[in-house]
Amino acid sequence: MSNVLAKVLSRQVLLAFRRPAAVLNPLVFVGVVVLMMPLGLGPERDVLGEFSPGLMWITALLASLLSVETLFRGDYDDGTLEQLVTSGHSLYFASMGYLLSHWCVAGIPLILCSGLFASMLSMPTEGIAPLMASLFAGTLVLSAFGTLGASITVALRRGGMLLSLLLLPLEVPVLILGAGVVDRAIGGMPIADLLSVMMGLAMLALALAPIAIAASIRISLEV
Amino acid sequence: MSNLPLIRCYEASIHRGDRCLIADLDWSVNAGELWQVTGDNGTGKTSLLRVLAGLAPNGLVGQCERDGVALYLGHRNGVKADFSPRENLSLNLGSHARFSSKEMDRALEIVGLGHYLDEPAYRLSAGQQRRIGLARLFLPSPRLWILDEPLTAIDVSGVSLIEACVNDQIQRGGAVIFTSHQPLASGTLQRLHLSAGRGVVQRV
Amino acid sequence: MAWTWFHRLGSPPWIYGFSGRLLRFLLPLTLMLLVVGSVWGLAFTPPDFRQGNSYRIIYIHVPVSVVSLAGYYVMAIAGAVSLIWRMKVADIAMRVAAPIGAGLTFLALVTGSIWGKPTWGTWWVWDARITSMVVLLFLYLGVYALYEAYDNKALASKACAILALVGTVNIPIIYKSVDWWYSLHQPASIKFTGGTTIDPSMLYPLLLMIVAVYALYVCLILLGLRAALLESESKTKWVQQEVMEQ
Numbered sequence: 001m002s003n004v005l006a007k008v009l010s011r012q013v014l015l016a017f018r019r020p021a022a023v024l025n026p027l028v029f030v031g032v033v034v035l036m037m038p039l040g041l042g043p044e045r046d047v048l049g050e051f052s053p054g055l056m057w058i059t060a061l062l063a064s065l066l067s068v069e070t071l072f073r074g075d076y077d078d079g080t081l082e083q084l085v086t087s088g089h090s091l092y093f094a095s096m097g098y099l100l101s102h103w104c105v106a107g108i109p110l111i112l113c114s115g116l117f118a119s120m121l122s123m124p125t126e127g128i129a130p131l132m133a134s135l136f137a138g139t140l141v142l143s144a145f146g147t148l149g150a151s152i153t154v155a156l157r158r159g160g161m162l163l164s165l166l167l168l169p170l171e172v173p174v175l176i177l178g179a180g181v182v183d184r185a186i187g188g189m190p191i192a193d194l195l196s197v198m199m200g201l202a203m204l205a206l207a208l209a210p211i212a213i214a215a216s217i218r219i220s221l222e223v
Numbered sequence: 224m225s226n227l228p229l230i231r232c233y234e235a236s237i238h239r240g241d242r243c244l245i246a247d248l249d250w251s252v253n254a255g256e257l258w259q260v261t262g263d264n265g266t267g268k269t270s271l272l273r274v275l276a277g278l279a280p281n282g283l284v285g286q287c288e289r290d291g292v293a294l295y296l297g298h299r300n301g302v303k304a305d306f307s308p309r310e311n312l313s314l315n316l317g318s319h320a321r322f323s324s325k326e327m328d329r330a331l332e333i334v335g336l337g338h339y340l341d342e343p344a345y346r347l348s349a350g351q352q353r354r355i356g357l358a359r360l361f362l363p364s365p366r367l368w369i370l371d372e373p374l375t376a377i378d379v380s381g382v383s384l385i386e387a388c389v390n391d392q393i394q395r396g397g398a399v400i401f402t403s404h405q406p407l408a409s410g411t412l413q414r415l416h417l418s419a420g421r422g423v424v425q426r427v
Numbered sequence: 428m429a430w431t432w433f434h435r436l437g438s439p440p441w442i443y444g445f446s447g448r449l450l451r452f453l454l455p456l457t458l459m460l461l462v463v464g465s466v467w468g469l470a471f472t473p474p475d476f477r478q479g480n481s482y483r484i485i486y487i488h489v490p491v492s493v494v495s496l497a498g499y500y501v502m503a504i505a506g507a508v509s510l511i512w513r514m515k516v517a518d519i520a521m522r523v524a525a526p527i528g529a530g531l532t533f534l535a536l537v538t539g540s541i542w543g544k545p546t547w548g549t550w551w552v553w554d555a556r557i558t559s560m561v562v563l564l565f566l567y568l569g570v571y572a573l574y575e576a577y578d579n580k581a582l583a584s585k586a587c588a589i590l591a592l593v594g595t596v597n598i599p600i601i602y603k604s605v606d607w608w609y610s611l612h613q614p615a616s617i618k619f620t621g622g623t624t625i626d627p628s629m630l631y632p633l634l635l636m637i638v639a640v641y642a643l644y645v646c647l648i649l650l651g652l653r654a655a656l657l658e659s660e661s662k663t664k665w666v667q668q669e670v671m672e673q
């Protein structure tokens with residue numbers, strides 16, 4: 001059962017460390033975007049600080065979108081997915097493994113570095129811990145949608161643009177809630193209720209998304 | 224061991240997209256049988272094998288039942304270039320079973336990769352990479368094997384190796400279905416020839 | 428009993444014949460409702476004491492908005508039916524519903540924007556409802572684009588059904604979060620007129636128009652369904668007979 005979850009997860013994480021670019025690319029992307037912000041908006045600390053929650057969350061969302069596109073690419077091209085489906089493994093738990101692997105490889109490093117990036121955007125210090133907490137739950141949801149989108153488009157020749165059209169509307173609530181948590185924290189308002197809503201959504205996504213991902217993998221293999 | 228056929232097709236039609244490749248196939252594969260599926264390019268060999276392996280449920284109209292799980296090796300056999308042969312086997316997603324490291328090392332030695340156990344696969348040749356995939360055949364496996372072009376990029380010694388292990392599998396009471404443009408030397412080889420949208424059983 | 432009815436729904440020739448008979452009286456009825464509703468709404472209702480005559484666009488805007496949201500659920504339910512029972516008709520209905528729904532959503536946005544100019548003084552406002560409608564439009568477009576991207580149309584429908592179902596689970600969350608977002612950022616100068624009471628003399632034509640647009644939606648789906656059925660079943664005997672008779 002969850003044997004396959006552990007197997008997929010360890011396989012993907014090991015693969016990511018063999019190709020460190022997979023881990024570093026999203027971080028470098030976020031770094032470059034953070035650099036662009038003061039260049040576009042101006043260096044005033046007040047302006048940047050006011051927009052920083054939204055900017056951080058939009059950047060995280062785009063980073064997740066970019067990194068998820070290749071999640072199934074290699075395993076689709078080299079036949080690993082075929083092996084997985086014919087093996088009789090539970091595709092539900094395998095899908096959950098892929099989801100968690102994307103979160104480990106792309107989500108967790110981003111959460112860890114988000115404090116640094118946020119302070120570069122002169123986010124007030126009381127916002128930084130809430131930012132990390134909201135990213136913790138939010139990136140899990142982003143990985144769930146992302147894994148679903150990647151599995152449904154992996155067999156298509158031009159999946160890239162389509163992927164953003166499919167994912168961004170679904171990810172609207174995460175952006176709103178995530179940026180809202182940080183905004184409220186900076187304004188000195190309580191955030192426990194919002195964070196628990198986000199955590200609830202993350203758990204819901206973690207439980208339900210693998211059903212859709214498993215079905216999508218089967219469809220993609222048949223194309 | 225049950226006497227049920229491992230594969231039983233009854234009035235099965237195999238489709239790919241809107242096209243019907245094989246119509247009304249009546250065919251069964253029993254334990255101890257070795258089947259070669261032949262036919263020109265585009266007659267549906269791979270599509271048939273994918274349906275049998277359960278990869279293309281929508282491509283099937285009619286009945287086709289499989290008894291249990293099958294070991295399926297396709298054109299692309301899931302070998303990761305970034306992994307060593309050892310890791311490729313231990314992190315293989317194609318099998319339920321957990322293999323002991325002894326079993327895996329032995330299988331890799333049989334296919335001639337004994338000296339490259341921990342070498343990243345991208346340093347190996349195309350033929351050697353295929354051999355990593357074929358090492359699966361020397362590990363504990365299900366009764367039914369479905370092999371799509373197992374002999375591609377394999378040298379003469381490799382072919383005789385595969386012949387030997389296929390014959391072993393048949394002796395053990397398993398069954399093997401494969402596609403290839405060259406026959407495997409075996410006393411029991413039977414042929415399913417695909418042409419003009421039909422599958423015709425030929426005794427060899 | 429109930430199941431024979433259900434099986435009939437799955438049979439393309441039966442659905443084709445039935446929808447033809449249904450459309451024969453539904454089309455004129457829809458046309459009548461649309462004409463009566465719009466003439467009543469546009470010409471015979473009193474002007475609003477604050478918005479004057481510009482409010483009359485609600486007789487198009489509100490029905491279209493209501494139906495475009497309902498249309499997403501229609502699409503998702505059709506998708507679920509086609510996934511569970513492998514029903515070809517449901518499959519086709521889902522794929523027809525995507526562009527129609529996208530068109531209605533777009534119309535809702537355009538009429539909303541036209542209404543916004545005299546009311547708020549600007550073509551576009553990031554109001555909660557408008558924002559939700561934009562998200563809905565992209566959800567529709569995603570389903571449509573995914574369908575177009577697959578070469579194998581049987582698989583395309585399955586993929587779209589999955590996406591539509593995921594979208595359905597999400598729509599309440601999206602609407603809720605957008606509402607919350609708007610309440611957080613609501614600028615004081617703009618106040619939506621919702622919540623104020625509406626006079627019966629304005630309400631009845633509105634209800635009539637909602638019914639009319641629902642009927643129009645059903646007609647469009649049926650027309651699209653019939654065309655798509657003929658196309659996908661073009662090799663079968665019943666379609667060839669149908670064409671011969673024409």
